[in-house]
Amino acid sequence: MRTQVRKTGSWFVCLFICSGTVFYPxxxxxxxxxxxxxDMHRGRNMSQFFSKEETVGSVYxxxxxxxxxxxxxxxxxxxxxxxxxxxxxxxxxxxxYTINRDSKIIFYPSDSVLSFNLTDDNTVFSFEKVxxxxxxxxxxxxxxxxxxxxxxxxxxxxxxxADFSSEGYYTxxxxxxxxxxxxxxxxxxxxxxxxxxLYLKEKExxxxxxxxxxLLDVFFDMHGREINEQSLIGIVQYIDDKxxxx
Numbered sequence: 001m002r003t004q005v006r007k008t009g010s011w012f013v014c015l016f017i018c019s020g021t022v023f024y025p026x027x028x029x030x031x032x033x034x035x036x037x038x039d040m041h042r043g044r045n046m047s048q049f050f051s052k053e054e055t056v057g058s059v060y061x062x063x064x065x066x067x068x069x070x071x072x073x074x075x076x077x078x079x080x081x082x083x084x085x086x087x088x089x090x091x092x093x094x095x096x097y098t099i100n101r102d103s104k105i106i107f108y109p110s111d112s113v114l115s116f117n118l119t120d121d122n123t124v125f126s127f128e129k130v131x132x133x134x135x136x137x138x139x140x141x142x143x144x145x146x147x148x149x150x151x152x153x154x155x156x157x158x159x160x161x162a163d164f165s166s167e168g169y170y171t172x173x174x175x176x177x178x179x180x181x182x183x184x185x186x187x188x189x190x191x192x193x194x195x196x197x198l199y200l201k202e203k204e205x206x207x208x209x210x211x212x213x214x215l216l217d218v219f220f221d222m223h224g225r226e227i228n229e230q231s232l233i234g235i236v237q238y239i240d241d242k243x244x245x246x
Contacts, residue, residue, distance in 0.1 A: 130188075
């Protein structure tokens with residue numbers, strides 16, 4: 001059985017994170033007054049000699065509070081019946097935020113969460129712990145097979161500070177801060193007890209799938225040798241279809 005990231009309808013309520021926050025380290029709660037600062041991940045020594053432009057990207061998965069479903073490490077499911085919640089995710093610190101109808105915010109560090117799905121517009125973002133890879137970070141399933149190869153990616157977000165400067169006769173750098181997302185990829189082998197990290201390069205893929213060189217040759221002959229995320233999914237899907245048909 002294989003599943004890929006799926007699309008659903010969505011609803012969301014646009015609220016700003018501007019109320020008290022509660023820390024959730026193992027069911028303990030502690031009130032913290034004041035809003036979450038928008039620049040909590042930014043450097044404080046910004047240049048005073050140029051006008052900065054609007055920040056590109058975000059530390060958060062979505063610009064809005066969004067619908068979702070969460071399983072905690074104690075196997076409690078959120079939201080609970082009768083207690084609707086909306087969610088967001090801090091991509092740099094791997095912290096999951098919830099907000100209730102009273103605008104009360106609780107946040108859950110990664111070691112308190114097993115998995116979660118968040119729906120933004122028509123896209124479902126799925127994150128889960130894959131224990132034979134690591135219990136310390138979330139992975140996003142791209143292609144899952146009970147019998148064959150599975151594919152996951154890990155999301156990283158890096159904050160890049162504005163670095164614009166002018167020497168009078170020329171300028172360099174950027175006038176805006178930016179949050180940049182990038183990924184590393186993991187393939188798990190049939191039986192789901194071995195894995196390998198790989199990157200979007202043909203050499204890396206051939207090394208990870210050295211036992212499937214004949215099928216790789218056929219795939220590249222049919223589709224070309226351009227390597228991107230979609231072609232990586234296509235490669236793994238093609239091998240699974242040929243070797244592990246339903």
